[in-house]
Amino acid sequence: GAGVSQTPSNKVTEKGKYVELRCDPISGHTALYWYRQSLGQGPEFLIYFQGTGAADDSGLPNDRFFAVRPEGSVSTLKIQRTERGDSAVYLCASSLSPVAKNIQYFGAGTRLSVL
Amino acid sequence: SQQGEEDPQALSIQEGENATMNCSYKTSINNLQWYRQNSGRGLVHLILIRSNEREKHSGRLRVTLDTSKKSSSLLITASRAADTASYFCAAVYNFNKFYFGSGTKLNVKP
Numbered sequence: 180g181a182g183v184s185q186t187p188s189n190k191v192t193e194k195g196k197y198v199e200l201r202c203d204p205i206s207g208h209t210a211l212y213w214y215r216q217s218l219g220q221g222p223e224f225l226i227y228f229q230g231t232g233a234a235d236d237s238g239l240p241n242d243r244f245f246a247v248r249p250e251g252s253v254s255t256l257k258i259q260r261t262e263r264g265d266s267a268v269y270l271c272a273s274s275l276s277p278v279a280k281n282i283q284y285f286g287a288g289t290r291l292s293v294l
Numbered sequence: 295s296q297q298g299e300e301d302p303q304a305l306s307i308q309e310g311e312n313a314t315m316n317c318s319y320k321t322s323i324n325n326l327q328w329y330r331q332n333s334g335r336g337l338v339h340l341i342l343i344r345s346n347e348r349e350k351h352s353g354r355l356r357v358t359l360d361t362s363k364k365s366s367s368l369l370i371t372a373s374r375a376a377d378t379a380s381y382f383c384a385a386v387y388n389f390n391k392f393y394f395g396s397g398t399k400l401n402v403k404p
Contacts, residue, residue: 183336210390221382221394222337235391270336281389282327285336 183286185271191292200256200289204273211254214270261293300395308403313370315398317383326366327384375404
């Protein structure tokens with residue numbers, strides 16, 4: 180596709196459930212980032228992939244959060260035992276290279292609501 | 295925290311006026327970028343300024359960077375109602391670590 184695609188656009192779940200959020204980056208972009216954005220705040224870094232590997236996962240808040248990118252393209256952010264505090268917009272971004280002209284292209288996000 | 299911090303948090307101006315937003319960060323950066331976000335949408339890249347640059351222009355946008363003060367400013371000249379959005383600075387470290395500020399919400403009244 181032309182841009183970064185995130186699905187679903189909205190996800191409502193109950194406390195304690197497991198959720199998966201998907202990101203389809205721009206074709207050919209090797210770097211992929213996940214962010215979390217709370218209302219009125221800027222994006223907060225969660226994890227960065229270079230190819231298939233997680234190059235930096237220092238932003239993941241705890242071990243309930245996990246992300247994969249098995250083939251170096253689509254990525255899935257997985258949240259176990261969801262809590263109400265996990266409610267936020269989860270943004271995905273991709274870039275052509277992490278070094279040269281590292282401009283990020285963002286998806287529209289997945290709005291997660293944990294009831 | 296190495297996040298960029300922005301001010302003002304909110305800015306309301308009339309169409310045709312200039313809008314200035316400021317950003318501060320905490321440690322040495324590779325570059326600083328500005329993004330725009332319309333309500334309910336993802337962020338869109340506006341402009342990038344490298345750590346060895348002091349000023350950059352792109353259309354109606356002017357960005358300055360003062361590495362001694364660890365601060366940047368974004369100026370939008372001759373604002374339009376369509377410029378209404380939230381604007382975020384991103385301080386970039388190690389070429390791949392982006393720290394975003396909390397944003398400035400700009401409202402341009404027609």
